[in-house]
Amino acid sequence: MEIQLQYVLLLAAALFCIGIYGLITSRNAVRVLMSIELLLNAVNLNLMGFSNFLDPAEIKGQVFAIFVITVAAAEAAVGLAIILAIYRNRNTIDMEQFNLLKW
Amino acid sequence: MNLAAGVQIVSFVILAGMMLGAALGVVLLSNIVYSAFLLGLVFISISGLYILLNADFVAAAQVLIYVGAVNVLILFAIMLVNKQEEFYTIPKRWIRQGATGLVCVGIFALLGTMILITPWSKATTLPFSVVENTIIEIGKHFFSDFLLPFELASVLLLMAMVGAIIIARRDFIPESMARQETISTPLTLPERPRELASSTASED
Numbered sequence: 001m002e003i004q005l006q007y008v009l010l011l012a013a014a015l016f017c018i019g020i021y022g023l024i025t026s027r028n029a030v031r032v033l034m035s036i037e038l039l040l041n042a043v044n045l046n047l048m049g050f051s052n053f054l055d056p057a058e059i060k061g062q063v064f065a066i067f068v069i070t071v072a073a074a075e076a077a078v079g080l081a082i083i084l085a086i087y088r089n090r091n092t093i094d095m096e097q098f099n100l101l102k103w
Numbered sequence: 104m105n106l107a108a109g110v111q112i113v114s115f116v117i118l119a120g121m122m123l124g125a126a127l128g129v130v131l132l133s134n135i136v137y138s139a140f141l142l143g144l145v146f147i148s149i150s151g152l153y154i155l156l157n158a159d160f161v162a163a164a165q166v167l168i169y170v171g172a173v174n175v176l177i178l179f180a181i182m183l184v185n186k187q188e189e190f191y192t193i194p195k196r197w198i199r200q201g202a203t204g205l206v207c208v209g210i211f212a213l214l215g216t217m218i219l220i221t222p223w224s225k226a227t228t229l230p231f232s233v234v235e236n237t238i239i240e241i242g243k244h245f246f247s248d249f250l251l252p253f254e255l256a257s258v259l260l261l262m263a264m265v266g267a268i269i270i271a272r273r274d275f276i277p278e279s280m281a282r283q284e285t286i287s288t289p290l291t292l293p294e295r296p297r298e299l300a301s302s303t304a305s306e307d
């Protein structure tokens with residue numbers, strides 16, 4: 001019994017669903033960013049599984065994962081800066097009160 | 104990794120359980136500081152999974168970038184916006200949460216059936232085609248066929264750095280304080296260089 005590709009993909013799908021749940025239901029803006037990080041890590045896990053099991057000769061999945069990590073770092077920096085700016089303007093980090101453009 | 108299959112499967116199960124439990128803690132716990140530290144545990148578990156999947160360089164990059172940079176950044180953001188506010192209760196909120204949970208379980212069921220019924224054409228010739236040194240292989244990819252995305256990533260990081268600094272900079276300074284700063288401390292960096300320069304120019 002070895003690690004199959006299906007196990008890795010199921011694990012990544014579970015992590016993705018947990019991330020989506022947190023993304024939609026959490027009210028703290030910082031927690032929303034954490035959920036986005038969970039989503040990106042689930043995608044990375046998928047890429048790594050495909051790279052190991054389907055393409056072990058030239059590991060392009062790992063290259064893609066490094067690009068995803070780069071973009072995730074940039075996204076975290078800009079997202080946290082946006083949250084800081086919103087906090088200074090509205091004096092809250094409740095996602096339910098960020099409805100200036102909603103209606 | 105030349106571990107025995109039993110060791111591999113046991114460590115996979117342990118890492119997967121740790122990762123899923125910590126991810127549930129990130130989403131469900133009410134204290135956000137606990138969530139941030141559990142997020143670090145999620146990243147470390149994923150790094151262990153990468154090592155199990157023969158990706159040592161990406162595992163090291165995961166620990167360096169996620170645990171070392173992103174998690175610390177999130178902790179700093181929590182400290183900067185550390186306001187213990189009581190969120191006002193929204194009526195019918197449990198309906199929203201229940202519907203979201205149902206949708207997520209549905210997505211997971213859909214993805215699970217898709218994963219299980221798809222005939223993955225698995226490369227069974229693993230032992231003699233696996234790469235020996237992943238760093239050399241990734242470096243070859245970076246400087247041959249992924250050269251343009253590699254350069255664009257550096258530009259993207261520069262843009263993100265400049266953008267984060269511009270967005271997070273404190274805009275509001277009282278006029279008296281700004282005027283005082285221009286007079287007394289010429290060596291300190293002013294908060295708004297452009298306006299300060301224009302005001303001094305108009306004064307001249």
